[in-house]
Amino acid sequence: MMQTELTVLENNKIAEETVEMKLGINNANPATDIGNFTPGQFLHVKVGESDTALLRRPISIADIDGNGNITIIFKISGRGTDMLSKRTSGSRVNALLPCGTGYPVDNLKLDTALLVGGGIGVPPLYYLGKTLAGSGTRIISILGFQKAEHVFYKEKFAELGESIIVTDDGSYGEKGLVTDCLSKMDIDFDCFFSCGPTPMLRAVTNKLSGRPGYISVEQRMGCGIGACYACVVPVKGETGFKKICKDGPVFAANEVSL
Amino acid sequence: MMQTELTVLENNKIAEETVEMKLGINNANPATDIGNFTPGQFLHVKVGESDTALLRRPISIADIDGNGNITIIFKISGRGTDMLSKRTSGSRVNALLPCGTGYPVDNLKLDTALLVGGGIGVPPLYYLGKTLAGSGTRIISILGFQKAEHVFYKEKFAELGESIIVTDDGSYGEKGLVTDCLSKMDIDFDCFFSCGPTPMLRAVTNKLSGRPGYISVEQRMGCGIGACYACVVPVKGETGFKKICKDGPVFAANEVSL
């Protein structure tokens, strides 16, 4: 964990109100510093000063390239992400990284992985899929968006394996929710990985209950490093909370109550 | 009085921490809108948003050129002027203008005017001197600065008439305060005009008491339009206040208590 000033290398609009930003870590050693970042971890981004945007914004790692440059993808959904979207190439972005505990990719030997993502939950699944595919796992992804204009990274996921896009209004791909898709299809997989809004995660874990899987959970955060107890999620079956920013955001599907 | 978005035409550093900014009024009629702005009036500038700099900053009109473009000169002396100094050519500056009551130039028929300015009190005296010189008045100016690096507009004042520069440390021109200069010299003038920090105004009006003159007074402001009662100055010899932003900033030298 470190606090660093990243340099914006690219700022691309890749869908409606959706920004893909490439960030370079200055003076970092790609092997030691970035080599052990895992999919599912996030950056805790300082988008403003304490009078304009006091709280940092958590944004997932969407990809890391061979040079150790980090890609994030975010939706402009409020003041902070709007401020962040205005950073042009060459400007600096202060972030804490890597935050949280990602998907346990090193401990998994899988034949087939099912990725189920919704909206701004899609980005971390790309880095996860790429990493798993790199170690020989077959990837099937089901990605849900509100409408055609919001769809991004369809080609990138298609390169990883079979990829199904669904939209709420049917304006692109299948019409409906990712869970409709799960019901209709008979997919064979060893483990599922899901990230997206809480109602979606709830529906997905219900539908796939009993199957091994991991989910990435969202909550409003304070410190992002485990010190303030802002971002907790109840542990299933006992009184107690886990910290999303430290123990998560990735949890085994049956570990926490949504 | 209007609120308008001015366009920054030039941003020049003319002395240490001192910025000269040329501002264009969009869609204004130079004759009617700007033609009746008087020297001594000011702009009430919105330097930020309500979370970064809630209060507007009053900055005097330092000049108006033939095209109706306004020059302001300000010292970077805190957060707000620092923010303002960063506006580059082409950006917008929201201001209320023209604010306050300026020097009664139209009612004055003078042979010789003495201008006494200190630091950031110098800018409005330039527009005043230029206007008076334009109607045939002889101009003598005594301008005080802290040190050589702070001196600005010496050539411009020299063009208007006799001009003496004094610095606190003697690093440029005479050493001392403007009032030392007033003591040493025997200047013949009809009316004096002074603008600068309150201690200087106090010293100048004491030294020149009994002589006709006008001073421009500073105070922390709220609305800048006369509605909030933030910016008052006591009237001499009676219980009561005048509003600097509306009745002033220019007052007859014997009208208010400093």
Place this chain on the structure above:
Amino acid sequence: MISLETKLPGLHLKNPIMPASGCFGFGREFSELYDLNKLGAVVIKAATQDPRYGNQTPRVAETAAGMLNAIGLQNPGVETICTDELPFLSQFKTPVIANVAGSTIEEYASVAKRLDESGLIQALELNISCPNVKEGGIQFGKDPVLAAEVTAQVKRTVAVPVYVKLSPNTADIVQMAKAVEGAGADGLSMINTLTGMQIDLSSKKPLLANQTGGLSGPAIKPIAIRMIYEVRQHSGLPIIGMGGISTAEDVLEFLLAGANAVAVGTANIHDPFACVNIINRLPQLLEKYGFQNMEEAVGGGIRNEANISGS
């Protein structure tokens, strides 16, 4: 377009937006910038019996997302207000609410009476954040008994409805609200400023000549929202909400918390067109959030909560 019409005791407002007392003088300066008929109402600067010259300067300071003011109730006195200021405002069709201050209960009552008799105001707002000289300077607004007394006395004296403006410098805002409700108040205005201070590092002294000043602006909005939400659940009185409003979104937040109308103070100082900008934007904002009319929004945050806990 959604109608913004709002009815409060004694007041029929074309929209629920009014400038807050003290940030709008007596309207003259703003009338040079826009037509005051656009406003829901105008709340004038505090009136006292005699002219007041206020505090020494500096009177204002900037703080993080806020400001401090210590004007000290400067005003020309109720007589001049009635003869010189209110007639000017009466050319507009906008209701006028007169803010009343005093050092004794008698002063409140006599100022209120004079204003009422002028026939030029539609309601009174009692600024009870003033120190009571008889009680050794304790604020009317900090003591429920004093607050009730001043309210009852003014109510006995005037015909127009009386709104009592509560101070947030209290441990129990509900108790204050109930005290003035019991004493006959027709409505509540809340909140006034929180007492604050800034120290100037160079002079090493409090920046304001008065040492302390009232904190206003966006910084205090969460406190205002909380207090209105609390009071709404314990009092049936209509509430004029204020404290940090600068956008239409802020207005909607106040309505959801339980305010029936709102006042905009400090925002006028930052942007003199704040009130008209908000009025222009509010209808489309209400639509965006699915409201059919103003009534649905008022207290919407509370109704919703109640539904949930009831289900």
Place this chain on the structure above:
Amino acid sequence: MISLETKLPGLHLKNPIMPASGCFGFGREFSELYDLNKLGAVVIKAATQDPRYGNQTPRVAETAAGMLNAIGLQNPGVETICTDELPFLSQFKTPVIANVAGSTIEEYASVAKRLDESGLIQALELNISCPNVKEGGIQFGKDPVLAAEVTAQVKRTVAVPVYVKLSPNTADIVQMAKAVEGAGADGLSMINTLTGMQIDLSSKKPLLANQTGGLSGPAIKPIAIRMIYEVRQHSGLPIIGMGGISTAEDVLEFLLAGANAVAVGTANIHDPFACVNIINRLPQLLEKYGFQNMEEAVGGGIRNEANISGS
């Protein structure tokens, strides 16, 4: 370079800067970012008798120049704190101040006793902003009698010095300070958060699951400064000042207002290096404003004022 050494009852600090309770956990996470030996002291998250799981989420919201939190005193309970957390902190040479919370006077006393007996803490800070279940939920921090009782009871129980952390949600902070001073407090911490609320326009409900939360950050600094300035003039107790500090300039303002040391809360959330950055900058800032040592700065705003009114 100016020495920042600061002596308070029971505490010898190498500098007057410490993280505020609740924004620093038990130090583990921050120890991965910098050496905790740099800090004047560490104030740990509130300890209660039994483990507490806190409130539902969301627990935080952003406001203008501030934030709301409603964590709900989540902590593993005093026993676990003494066996698992304090030993970790004892590897550093930095004094530890334990923040204590409770629902009854007995709980405060018993938690304080356990912490004292651990031998791993140098002082206690009583968080009296907690509701007293026996008295029907009224906060200890709003009632001077209750505040004095809890202070006296803890003082009878422990050997380490006791700092009482005052809540700003009161009409009379001086009365609260005097009450706990009279009950034997060794020092004051001030201020805790102001109660606030944010309403979410989309859901039309309070954003925090707990409805209300504590407002902290730069927004509240003017209120903290005013309260410390007031208390400084009526109490001889040392004051640990806090509320919106994020820069060395802010620290100097608190010292001038009368604080003897300061705590930095919310700023750690915005920038985890806030405390060390301030510690690094403070000496040159004190020099810039002409101070020879820390003592000159403490209460400097008041001494200066007094001189002026005396002359």
